[in-house]
Amino acid sequence: MGINFVPKEEKFFDYLNMQAENLLKAASFFKTAVKDGVLDEGEVRKMSDLEHEGDTLGHEITDMLNRTFITPIDREDIYTLSNGLDNVLDLLNAMAGRISLYKINPADEYFAQLVDLIDQSAAALAGAVKHMPDTKRQRRVLDYCIEVNRLENLGDSVREKAIGHLFETEKDPMAVIKWKEIYETAEGALDNCEHVAKLIESILVKHG
Amino acid sequence: MGINFVPKEEKFFDYLNMQAENLLKAASFFKTAVKDGVLDEGEVRKMSDLEHEGDTLGHEITDMLNRTFITPIDREDIYTLSNGLDNVLDLLNAMAGRISLYKINPADEYFAQLVDLIDQSAAALAGAVKHMPDTKRQRRVLDYCIEVNRLENLGDSVREKAIGHLFETEKDPMAVIKWKEIYETAEGALDNCEHVAKLIESILVKHG
């Protein structure tokens, strides 16, 4: 398709962008999938496929880093950012695996709230990553990061209520162990979104 | 108050110092608050207020980093140090929240020991941060860091005993789940103190 005049280094942002979009796709899919109270085999596999897609994008970024001399931001920051996005998707996929393994009905009010927060958080991260290369939009990138922090704080308080409710109403210790882990994994996904946001902030700080 | 002749970059240490002092304040307050076996609503709120104070200091440091060209140590190290202190305070506040949520009596011998170690560790961190800018006191800073490591090792062994005792004496699985989490969060706070100490060591190493 002719010579590519786009400077090579911009490709890194393209790939980070694809990774963030893939994460958002997985979060939105998961949110819809758990709504009906059943996470069927096909849905679990779909989550696993999206996770592999994320892994592949991550490996492509690493390979590109190994072949490229000049990078738009520090090589290790690109690497850590890519890994951070990957960690969130890993936790989403782990949640799908646990729901299926524990054979539990995921139609739970608190869980739905947490999954919705993860979806919003993934959307904010995708927005932040998308605008990172645009040096005139740094304020907007920062706003997305602040939004991720806000969502993580909300998630903390939802998890708090969820676990309080769990101990008050659930008499079976096995069910408590299972749901506690699922709530905590959801909050862990939000935590990891916040780590990525903080990393993006620190990259802006470094180039500020 | 006249012109400020203190070079701008020293302000970073002032703010890190305020953050470390705020953490120490929270640790000491918590230690006293749990002693009587009740963590009342006002005490939980006070912990939450101190946590917000820590957050605000952290944000001020990030803003300062965004406005300042020259920093005394690497920008990302200031940022990571500030975040590390914040993580310890988050865990202290999480412990307060859990004790309140689980409606448990915090007057437990092992828990008191762990909370005391956190208080000592916060004091050592405050000492380390305070002396960081004084290039003649690097040995002292290192000694504080070693002290934090020592306290973390002690904490490991207290938590070990606590959990052993818990499984031997507590017959209610719900209570085991709750206390196990609280002991582990306390040990997690000590772990995070150690991370901060290791970060300070690594900053000294880099400038060594």
Place this chain on the structure above:
Amino acid sequence: MGINFVPKEEKFFDYLNMQAENLLKAASFFKTAVKDGVLDEGEVRKMSDLEHEGDTLGHEITDMLNRTFITPIDREDIYTLSNGLDNVLDLLNAMAGRISLYKINPADEYFAQLVDLIDQSAAALAGAVKHMPDTKRQRRVLDYCIEVNRLENLGDSVREKAIGHLFETEKDPMAVIKWKEIYETAEGALDNCEHVAKLIESILVKHG
């Protein structure tokens, strides 16, 4: 013993190598020790001794970093690598401590698989660290890192099966709590091996 002509900076790799070999020694010892279904006091102490040996090597590396001006790779990367190897050994030692504390029979099929994966992973890390200084063997180093990632993925799926089986067959919540923690700590050790592998990859990336 005469003048040492080996350039000073190569010593860092010698020490990292010793640390990786010490980790492998501990992993292999642990694998053998748990096989007979009893982890006796002497074996627990041996694990603790190997962990202390690792700590000592880590401190020697930090001291060397404090005394050395020129390092073969970034000072903080040497430091983080040494810490990462230490974290894996800490978790191995923690597992030994828990098995002893919980008085459980470690002769469990899933646990044996996880411990075997840790042993293989430690061997791959030792291989990667050993070849790091040889600039002509970077491809081999990368292959070892990919192997560590592969083993971690296997570990994820073993832990998944282990926990599924646990909830299906074990009726005592206390035993579930104990074994769940042990399986998760084993998987945590594999995760930490992967962190070290990713760190090594990122060092290659930086110097690529």
